[in-house]
Amino acid sequence: MTARTAREAPEPRTARAARTDRTAGTDRTAPAAPAARSRGGKAPTLEEVAAHAGVGRGTVSRVINGSPRVSAPTRAAVEAAIAELGYVPNRAARALAANRADAIALVVPEPEARFFAEPYFSDIVSGVGEALAETGMQLLLTFAGGARERRRLAQYLAAHRVDGVLLVSVRADDPLPDLLAGTGIPTVISGRRSAAEPLPSVDSDNAGGARTAVAHLLSRGRRTIATITGRLEVYGASCRLDGYRRALAEAGHAPDESLIAVADFTEEGGRRAMRELLARRPALDAVFAASDVMAAGARQTLRAAGRRIPDDVALIGFDDSAIARHMDPPLTSVRQPIEEMGRAMARLVLSEAGPTPPGKPEPGAGPQQLVLPTELVVRGSS
Known part of the structure; x- marks a missing residue:
């Protein structure tokens, strides 16, 4: 991976993987109408529309963008939720989607020393990189081990410099996943924070x-x-x-x-x-x-x-x-x-970030929670 610099500031320390030829789409639809109906007088969010319709965030994005990869009953449910909540897509955010970053951020809320000491992380990166190599998306590796780094990261991502976020090694009380979800950027977590994880996740048994x-x-x-x-x-x-x-x-x-x-x-x-x-x-x-x-x-x-x-x-x-x-x-x-977990995370965040590729099934209701099987490998120590 090569180091990446940018003129915008502040920006966390990053490294990027090489770009290939194809690109994947994304949607950054966000609420922008103060008059929209929602509890507390606030404009409803895309996530609230998704919850009301009983579908995933990516499905709502596809309906708003007119994707043909949505079934008629699902489209009707989403359109009814939009009408009932009074959700109005932000035109500026929709225009921003046309200028997508073509990048996915892999965020590690750990010190860099631990990242390089544990094989787990390198295997995750390998799996993610392999999946993204098929799409033309770039991989942005970011460390967020302290509170200051987390704040800078949230500011950086709020500017929509990436199309999706992958989170690994997250503690149950870590506020970072919720901070990222608040930016409206599709986020997938490796290893659930609890049995009731609200974000799409990939875990092992x-x-x-x-x-x-x-x-x-x-x-x-x-x-x-x-x-x-x-x-x-x-x-x-x-x-x-x-x-x-x-x-x-x-x-x-x-x-x-x-x-x-x-x-x-x-x-x-x-x-x-x-x-x-x-x-x-x-x-x-x-x-x-x-x-x-x-x-x-x-x-x-x-x-x-x-x-x-x-x-x-x-x-x-x-x-x-x-x-x-x-x-x-x-x-x-x-x-x-572990590598398969990385591949599954990448595929899942891409499905949340943009239209469903031809031949792929439409995501089901609610966040997807994938749990992959484990296997005991017996050797001489036991």
């Missing part, structure tokens, strides 16, 4: 993957199974903890909080959590770590304590990254289809 991992350890005769979780304000981490607990409960094991250590998805966090677990439960015989990076840290602590893997302690990670394959012994890990 975190709970199911963890459950399979712990069931595997139980099948190998392990009985004192600990877990190292990620930050529990991250919904995916809490789901993996739920899967761990469910597998133990199904095997008749009573809950034991002393076998749970919370970390932060870093290698140092894995080392620290493993030290805590050994201090509490020195006789533990297995560990399920909620990421391969944390598993690598746990392995270092176990070896420093004289514990053999898997003879004394079996170890399983999550992600099935290159780290898992290169550990000694190779790490058993739950495989997430």
